[in-house]
Amino acid sequence: MTTNIYFIRHGIAAGREDCPTDAERPLTEIGDRKTHKIAQKLNQLGLHFHLILTSPLVRANQTAKILQAHKLSPKVEEFSPLAPDGDINLWLQWLETWPPQKNRELALVGHQPDLANWAEILIWGETREVLILKKAGVIGISLPEVGSPVGNSQMFWLTPPRFILD
Amino acid sequence: MTTNIYFIRHGIAAGREDCPTDAERPLTEIGDRKTHKIAQKLNQLGLHFHLILTSPLVRANQTAKILQAHKLSPKVEEFSPLAPDGDINLWLQWLETWPPQKNRELALVGHQPDLANWAEILIWGETREVLILKKAGVIGISLPEVGSPVGNSQMFWLTPPRFILD
Numbered sequence: 182m183t184t185n186i187y188f189i190r191h192g193i194a195a196g197r198e199d200c201p202t203d204a205e206r207p208l209t210e211i212g213d214r215k216t217h218k219i220a221q222k223l224n225q226l227g228l229h230f231h232l233i234l235t236s237p238l239v240r241a242n243q244t245a246k247i248l249q250a251h252k253l254s255p256k257v258e259e260f261s262p263l264a265p266d267g268d269i270n271l272w273l274q275w276l277e278t279w280p281p282q283k284n285r286e287l288a289l290v291g292h293q294p295d296l297a298n299w300a301e302i303l304i305w306g307e308t309r310e311v312l313i314l315k316k317a318g319v320i321g322i323s324l325p326e327v328g329s330p331v332g333n334s335q336m337f338w339l340t341p342p343r344f345i346l347d
Numbered sequence: 348m349t350t351n352i353y354f355i356r357h358g359i360a361a362g363r364e365d366c367p368t369d370a371e372r373p374l375t376e377i378g379d380r381k382t383h384k385i386a387q388k389l390n391q392l393g394l395h396f397h398l399i400l401t402s403p404l405v406r407a408n409q410t411a412k413i414l415q416a417h418k419l420s421p422k423v424e425e426f427s428p429l430a431p432d433g434d435i436n437l438w439l440q441w442l443e444t445w446p447p448q449k450n451r452e453l454a455l456v457g458h459q460p461d462l463a464n465w466a467e468i469l470i471w472g473e474t475r476e477v478l479i480l481k482k483a484g485v486i487g488i489s490l491p492e493v494g495s496p497v498g499n500s501q502m503f504w505l506t507p508p509r510f511i512l513d
Contacts, residue, residue: 226510304477311470313489313503323479337479339505344392 184285184324188296192216192317194240204238219317220251230254235290236263245290263291306332315341350451350490354462358382358483360406370404386417396420401456402429411456429457472498481507
């Protein structure tokens with residue numbers, strides 16, 4: 182069984198000063214357009230996720246829905262530990278319950294620094310804040326076939342949007 | 348002063364059984380064609396290196412020359428520590444002598460596992476073998492403005508060729 186995790190950061194969102202709460206900040210018009218382009222490109226690259234888990238915050242949820250609109254996944258579910266400061270252990274517990282199959286592809290849509298921190302925990306067991314993940318950027322992590330993924334995973338992809346758009 | 352390092356692995360090369368020595372293994376026809384496509388794409392992405400240092404082995408040298416042919420750099424120099432099992436400290440010494448300027452962009456063309464090992468040393472001070480670098484793939488590392496880059500650098504890019512070609 183192979184399991185690949187794609188950490189995808191939400192697109193460009195409205196400033197904190199423009200919204201009553203951080204959770205409600207939507208993508209800007211440019212953020213929306215750029216996220217559509219990225220989603221289209223990810224589809225062209227042949228990516229397909231069995232499921233997208235997303236932070237419940239508006240800007241992440243919108244990003245996840247755009248990925249779904251471009252046929253990257255049949256299914257989007259809100260997952261509260263993907264909100265800022267969420268606990269990776271809750272996701273690791275969830276992962277145990279995810280039905281095994283030959284090749285599993287999962288996208289996680291959320292925020293910085295949490296996404297890169299989670300990726301760092303998977304690849305070397307602790308956070309070091311050395312991975313630069315831009316808005317609408319992607320980190321691709323391959324989990325080990327057996328055993329805990331913490332400190333036992335490998336990274337095959339890290340990209341800002343500008344290196345996949347033309 | 349910002350300094351970005353691009354680790355670029357040589358393209359697909361002839362098998363060991365087809366050449367008198369490992370050092371002489373050339374790119375295959377497919378390897379050559381694919382490396383040209385990658386070089387063209389890197390150019391389209393707006394990349395430009397002030398200098399390309401390459402392993403003296405034929406397959407790396409050919410890769411570096413292809414990058415140069417696509418106007419990615421005015422200059423290619425052979426650098427023996429980029430050969431397999433080369434010592435990163437020799438490169439760090441070289442780096443001290445590289446003339447400072449506002450934005451320095453340097454490409455290093457070489458081999459696995461050495462390139463990913465060097466990148467890992469820069470970002471977290473030791474090798475962990477958790478970065479997957481495919482043939483003709485790229486790792487982008489941003490060095491700190493001051494101090495030793497060892498354990499103090501950040502990664503902004505890691506890609507296999509398939510995610511930058513269409």
